[in-house]
Amino acid sequence: MTEAVVIPMEHGLLLAGILFLIGLLGVLVRRNIILILMSLEIMLNACGLAFIVAGAHWGIADGQIMFMLILSIAAAEVSVGLGLLLQAHRRFGSLDIDQASRMKG
Amino acid sequence: MAEFTFLIPLLPLTGFLILFLTMGNLPKRLVAIVGVGSVGISALLVLFTAVEYLESRQAITATFYTWMNVGGFTPHVAFYIDGLTLTMMSVVTGVGLLIHVYSSLFMLDDDDYSRFFAYMNLFVAAMLLLVLADNLLLLFVGWEGVGLCSYLLVGFWHEDPANGAAARKAFIVTRVGDTAMALGLFLLFMHLGTLDIGPMTAAAIATWPDGSPTLTIACLLLLGGAVGKSAQLPLQTWLPDAMAGPTPVSALIHAATMVTAGVYLIARTHDLFLMSPIALHAVAIVGAVTLLMAAFTALTQRDIKRILAYSTISQIGYMFMALGVGAWASGIFHLMTHAFFKALLFLGAGAVVYSLHHEHDIFKMGGLRKRLPVAFWSFIIGSAALAALPLTSGFTSKDAILLAAYESDWYGPVFWGAGLLGALLTSIYSFRLVFIVFFGEVKTEPTEPAGWIMAGPLLALCLLAVTGGLIVIPVAEVFPTVTGTHHNQTIAIITPLVPIVGVFIAYLIYLRHSLDVSSLTNSSLGKVLTKFWFSHWAMDWLYDHLVVRPYERLAELNQKDIVDWIYNFIADVTWFLHDFSTQSQTGQMRTYAGVMLLGLVLMTGIALGVSIQ
Numbered sequence: 001m002t003e004a005v006v007i008p009m010e011h012g013l014l015l016a017g018i019l020f021l022i023g024l025l026g027v028l029v030r031r032n033i034i035l036i037l038m039s040l041e042i043m044l045n046a047c048g049l050a051f052i053v054a055g056a057h058w059g060i061a062d063g064q065i066m067f068m069l070i071l072s073i074a075a076a077e078v079s080v081g082l083g084l085l086l087q088a089h090r091r092f093g094s095l096d097i098d099q100a101s102r103m104k105g
Numbered sequence: 106m107a108e109f110t111f112l113i114p115l116l117p118l119t120g121f122l123i124l125f126l127t128m129g130n131l132p133k134r135l136v137a138i139v140g141v142g143s144v145g146i147s148a149l150l151v152l153f154t155a156v157e158y159l160e161s162r163q164a165i166t167a168t169f170y171t172w173m174n175v176g177g178f179t180p181h182v183a184f185y186i187d188g189l190t191l192t193m194m195s196v197v198t199g200v201g202l203l204i205h206v207y208s209s210l211f212m213l214d215d216d217d218y219s220r221f222f223a224y225m226n227l228f229v230a231a232m233l234l235l236v237l238a239d240n241l242l243l244l245f246v247g248w249e250g251v252g253l254c255s256y257l258l259v260g261f262w263h264e265d266p267a268n269g270a271a272a273r274k275a276f277i278v279t280r281v282g283d284t285a286m287a288l289g290l291f292l293l294f295m296h297l298g299t300l301d302i303g304p305m306t307a308a309a310i311a312t313w314p315d316g317s318p319t320l321t322i323a324c325l326l327l328l329g330g331a332v333g334k335s336a337q338l339p340l341q342t343w344l345p346d347a348m349a350g351p352t353p354v355s356a357l358i359h360a361a362t363m364v365t366a367g368v369y370l371i372a373r374t375h376d377l378f379l380m381s382p383i384a385l386h387a388v389a390i391v392g393a394v395t396l397l398m399a400a401f402t403a404l405t406q407r408d409i410k411r412i413l414a415y416s417t418i419s420q421i422g423y424m425f426m427a428l429g430v431g432a433w434a435s436g437i438f439h440l441m442t443h444a445f446f447k448a449l450l451f452l453g454a455g456a457v458v459y460s461l462h463h464e465h466d467i468f469k470m471g472g473l474r475k476r477l478p479v480a481f482w483s484f485i486i487g488s489a490a491l492a493a494l495p496l497t498s499g500f501t502s503k504d505a506i507l508l509a510a511y512e513s514d515w516y517g518p519v520f521w522g523a524g525l526l527g528a529l530l531t532s533i534y535s536f537r538l539v540f541i542v543f544f545g546e547v548k549t550e551p552t553e554p555a556g557w558i559m560a561g562p563l564l565a566l567c568l569l570a571v572t573g574g575l576i577v578i579p580v581a582e583v584f585p586t587v588t589g590t591h592h593n594q595t596i597a598i599i600t601p602l603v604p605i606v607g608v609f610i611a612y613l614i615y616l617r618h619s620l621d622v623s624s625l626t627n628s629s630l631g632k633v634l635t636k637f638w639f640s641h642w643a644m645d646w647l648y649d650h651l652v653v654r655p656y657e658r659l660a661e662l663n664q665k666d667i668v669d670w671i672y673n674f675i676a677d678v679t680w681f682l683h684d685f686s687t688q689s690q691t692g693q694m695r696t697y698a699g700v701m702l703l704g705l706v707l708m709t710g711i712a713l714g715v716s717i718q
Contacts (some may be wrong), residue, residue, distance in 0.1 A: 027698055097694050104692030 012053030019046035028098055033095045037081045044074045110154060110167050110184050114233035115195065116147045117226040124223035127439050133218050137209040140222030144229050148198035155191050159579060165238055168301075183239035188579035192437060194235040196444045200361045201229045203562035207452050208353040210558040211459060215351075221261060225357065228254035232362050236369060241290055241300040244370070248286070248334065251363050252279050258358060262664035269648060271349035278343040282333015286370075289326030292319070306376040315380050324377050324384030325371060328391070335367030335421050342644050344418055348410040352455030355410060360417050360447035365440045368424045369624040375433055377585060386515060389429020393523040396422025398642050400530035404537070405639040407455050408465045410563040412538050415634050415641070416491060419527060421446055423506055426520055432509030433584035445573045446499055447488035449566035455484035456559055457542065460551040467538060472547035479560045481543050483567055488539050490570040492532035492604045498603065501574030503528065507600045511593065521596070531543055532607025540615040 019042055026039025048067040055063015085095065092099045120143030124136060131139070158165070164187035172180045184190075193439060212221050231250025238244035252278075260272025294300055296319060297308040313320045331337070336344035336359075347359050358364075371378060371388060378385045396419045403415035421444045427436030457473065457480050458465060474481045490499035507528070511521035613620040625631050637643060691697075 024702065028695055028702070031695075100694065101692030104690060 009053055009057040012056075013050060016046045016050035016053065019043075019049065028042055031096050033085050033097055036097060037078065037085065040081070041074060041078070044070055044077070108167060109150065110165075110186060110237065111169050113147050113150050113198075114237060116143045116150075116230075117233065118230040119143060120226035121223050121230060124219050125228065127219065129217065129219040130623070131219060133213065136219045136222055140226055141202070141205045141209055143226055144198060144202050147229070147233070148202045151191075151194045151198045154186060154700040155195060156260060158188070158191055159184065162579070162582065164582070168239075170244075177298065178294070180240050180242045182243060183301075184237040185302065186237070187582045188370075188581070189372060189437065190236055192441060192578045193365075194233060196365075196441050197229060197232050197236065197362050200448045200566075201232075201357060202446050203565055204353050204357045204361070204448060204452065207356075207455070207559050207562040208351075210556055211455055212351060213471075217261070221258075221351070222419055224254055224257045224261070225354075228258065228358060228363070232366070235366055239301060239303075241293070241302065241305070241374075244373075245286070245290060246645040248330070248366060249283065250372075251355075251358075251366060252276065252283065252334070255279070255347065255358050255363060258354040259347045261350050265349075267318065268349040275347045277342040278340050279333045282330045282340050285326045285333070286330025289323050289330065292323045292326065296323075299557065302373060306374075309377055309380065313380065315412065316382060317380075321379065321381040321383050324374075324381045327374060327377070328384060328388060331367030331370045332391060333367070334370075335364050335425070336369070336418050337391050337421060337425055338398065339644075340369070341395060341399070341418050342641070342648060345411050345414040345641065348408070348414050352410070352451060352458060356448045356451030356455070359414065360451050361444040364417060364421055365424070365444065368421065368428065368436060368440050371425075371428050372433055372437055372584075375428070378428075379431075379585070382515075385429055385431070387429075389426050389515075389520060392422045392425025392427070392429055393520050394422075395419070396426065396527040397523055397530075397533060399683060400527045401638045403534040404530060405635050407467055409457065409467050409470075409542065410451075410465060412467070412534060413447070413454060416450075416531065416535065417443075419531060420447065420491070421534040423503060423524065423527070426510060426524060427506040430510045430513035430515075430517070430520060431585075432506055434551065434578070434580050435502060435505040435509050437580055438578055439499075439506055441576070441578060442490065442498035442502045442570070442573045445566055446487045446497075446570040449483050449563065449570050450487035450491065451559055452559070452563055453480045453487060456480040456483070456563065457551075459559075460553070461549050462550055462552070463711045467541050469548050470542045471545040471549075472543070473551060474543040474546070476551045477543075479563055482540050482564045486567045486570050489534040491535045491571075492608060493528055493601075494532070494604050494608065495601055496571070498570055498573030498575075500604075504600055508597060511596050521600075525600065528600075529603050529607045532604040533611045535610050536611035537615050540611060544616055668711055 023039045023041075023043030023046060026042065028035055030036050030039060048070045051063040051066040053063070055061065055066075058061070088100060089095055111610050120139050123139050124131070160473045164185065168181045168183040186351045205222075208221070208225065212218055215221060228251065231254055231285050233247070234250060235244055235247030236499050239248060256276040259275050260269050262268050263272075290300060293305060293309075296312060297305050299305050299308060309320065333340045344359055348355050350358070378388065399415045399419035399422060403412050403419065406415060420439070424436045425444070426441050427433070427523065429441060457470070457477060460477055460480075461470065464470065486497070490497040493499045493503040503524075507521055507524045510524055512516050513520060547681040554681060610620070614622055626635050640646060689700075
């Protein structure tokens, strides 16, 4: 029986943070709606990872439960997002998020 | 019977609603039946109530409905019936009915026949509510209703802008008085906690000592309301102009009933006035001054209806003087007899005007004695009663007022003298009118006299104007008895002689022409005085320069609406902020996300900084 490798919590949280930043950057710089959605997914999963890591550190199941919740929310979000995406494509003829700026004050 | 009293004002109100809602689509015959019938049934009910009251002599309070209940303020829709109410109700419905009957022929050629009767019915309903009300708030509702109807009826022929102006003048001038009255009601309620007349009087007696300043102010404010509605100094200017309305309106509103509302108000709250000698003296002074001013003015007028209008102001001055010297019952008695003979005179004037193609100038009339006998006799009897010649109703009431004035402790003989001079002038101007219009040569040929529907009410009023003095009004229980009825013999003889002298003077000047006054009126002082009196002591000029012109000047200055600047400034600032903040609405989703991120970082930073400290 090999000794279990313990990943320090800091490493896990750092990875989650890096993932979250990557996702955020994607949301901010990408103009394609599909890629924005994908970036959002990365952000959600980064959050999920942070929960898992924290749950493992404290040795309680709450972190995993929260991940299940995030997973289901992400699924719902994607379905809504894809619906919006289809509508955007139909209305503006492109997937460029900057085209959808008619709400400009 | 008490439970049916609500029908008394409700019937004319129903008449109004029927005529108003059908919007003139009923045939004229039906309009007349509804309009006259509603007042007629109401008059019958008043008669039954009167019979019942005279048997029991018990004042009745009938509560129908609690109007509202707010913080201890519970005005009821309740009627209070005593001798005073009954007298007023009888005058309103009785004289009102006769005038309605008369109008059904007088107004027959008018296109707005239905509208006319709708307003007349509403007026009677409002006036009945006023006199029946158990509390001052309900009285005020009737009071305002009467004011509204006055506006509607004075401006009845609204195609002519002059009539509209007269209606507005009547409305606005009386509104000044009404505001004073409303303030008086607020003051009374603030200190006494109720406006029900009985409890209010009791509370006033318990709260205030005699002559308390608060009570005096409240009474003077009530007097302000009365002065406005009853066309007394200084708010009397609206009444002569109000003659722009149809003649039956003048008879009903501006002679017989509405203008007596002020007299009624003071009589109804006489307990308050009795506790405040200053207010009571003010009532007497207002009455005496007004009666003289209006009498001098009536001497110089040319318009038949304006002469009668000024005589109305003058006669109500007598009523005020009577109230002011404590001769309450005589004042109310004069109110009733005045309603009889003034309605008679106005309806008689209506008959004259009707037959002369709406000619109002008395100097264009003449010799109508043989041509219009009914109108002639109406005028003879009406003028005799107005001048208080013996054996008429006017004599009984005016004589009582003058004798009571002489007995008054406070400058009694002065008031008696003023009243006597007024009586002399009254007989001169009323018989000046009679002699010029009905004697001499014919100047305008009249058409045939009006029919029996108009003559009937005239004859009934003739009868009342003569015999009205025999009626004993049941107000002995309402008012405190006047002490000291031992009349000075000389005074009691002089008083009735004065009007006869007046008639004789008028006879010498206007019929025999043996007394020439043209040299007197053509002298420079005479011309100025005539002009001054003709303009009613330049009251209109005074108000024009004191109120109307400055107001117009202010309005001119304020054409750009200075007050609006404040609001426009607020609006401009809001617009600026709006323009500024719309800059942030780029419509770019990515910008929003970026700004959100920035905000999040900032807030997290602050939160961390706070938690570290």
